[in-house]
Amino acid sequence: MDIKVLIDYLPLYKEALLLTLKIGWLGILAALVIGIAGAAILHFKIPVLKQIFGVYIEIFRNTPLLVQLFFIYFALPKIGIKISAEMCGVLGLGLLGGAYMIETFRSGLESIAKIQTESALSLGMTKGQVLVHIILPQALSISVPGILANLIFLLKETSVFSTISLMDLMFTAKDLIGMYAKTIECLFMLVVFYLIMLLPVSIIGSIIERRVRYAEFGD
């Protein structure tokens, strides 16, 4: 491996990492918002919205991100809706992630036995108090591993962004290989940069998981 090549390419990889992180985290933020809203709608069975979200989840969980990006980026402009590549990346990731997050949050909410609500109500708590003090703390704690898995999944999904001309880590590596054919160096840096991006998420995630699930781990 040529160390000089690694150093030469470093700025390009850094730029790609920043772009990947920017789009990745904006997409995840959107996914979390959609996830919480959607889970609440499904849990409280709000009419009409419930059906709309049901269809949305099925569409986005059963099509690959690549196909969704193709549709948003290449097909929508044909009917006059033109979105920038970055916006398209955020939108694609947010909508895909949102569908997954809804199911994750919902699984947390549904896992709390109904008897807890009934008991709390019989003790004189209001519905709001039950939600804030009884249901949500437990539901969130149960959802945490799923949410973390989704985060890492979404950050890794950014690797298909090359399709819509976004210079993410994957495309930067492929592009440099195409131009200068320094394959080993480029792929090695690609692995290292993905680890730089994902390892902290994984590590911090483990720590957070232990904190919020103290009651379950119990040590």
Add this chain to the structure above:
Amino acid sequence: MKNNWLKKLLATVATVALAGSFLVGCDSAGGSTDNTSGVKYRTLDEIKASGKINIGVFSDKSPFGYVDENGKYAGYDVYFAEKIGEDLGVEINYVSTEAANRIEYLQTGKVDIILANFTVTPERAEEVDFALPYMNVALGVVSPSDAVITSLDEIGADDEVIVISGTTAETYLTKNYPNIKLQKYDAYAQAKTAFENRNGVAWANDNTEVIAFAIENEGYTVGIPSLGDQDTIAPAVTKGNETLLKWLNDEIVAIGADNFFHADYEATLLDTYGSDYEDELVVESGIVK
């Protein structure tokens, strides 16, 4: 459960160290071949013995290498590939490639020959061995007819030019016009759609390709028909595969005597370009005029 994160960190450090040492190991053990990345190839005899040759072609670059309406590979490159298969007496296994992975496919032995409109450049010649050329090419820039770009100086600071990753157009603009913003795609089909959607002000590529695009699609003009140096297009084999390279060179010289590539042009390119470009594009027996 305790020290869970510590375990993760340790596992990763171990993985990276292992991967690193493996890669470095590959490098130092590369002495048996003359390329440092551990290239693999099949000699002429091995290909003949197997009865099958793997040829890398484009599947989306009409009229040079594409899949026609019957699902068959066709085009100028493919016409030549068929001849190679016939004269070698082996079956052809076409492998669809993208611009950016043509060198990779040769170095990893996925294909024996690349016939994907591969422009000869000094950088590429360091990684693969080119046979004699069979076509001329230069770069060209196409833009919508209502906003034709006739000089690269007209491109504004916020404008983006579409290129395909791994092409000579990309390398040329990166090197000579670093201020022009490039919008890169990894496949022809996507670049074309993006260009039609007007995601960029112009599309830079081989002039053969942009001329074909402007002829086939209404409303586009090739404002810059020739840019940079006149280059040639040639088949490429894995670096060091001398037996196959020699056979290819002999073949190109031999079939050139019968004006094979003129026949190729007339069969595959005439519909698109007309006869005006025939002598400009075709190279016979590897002799560039």
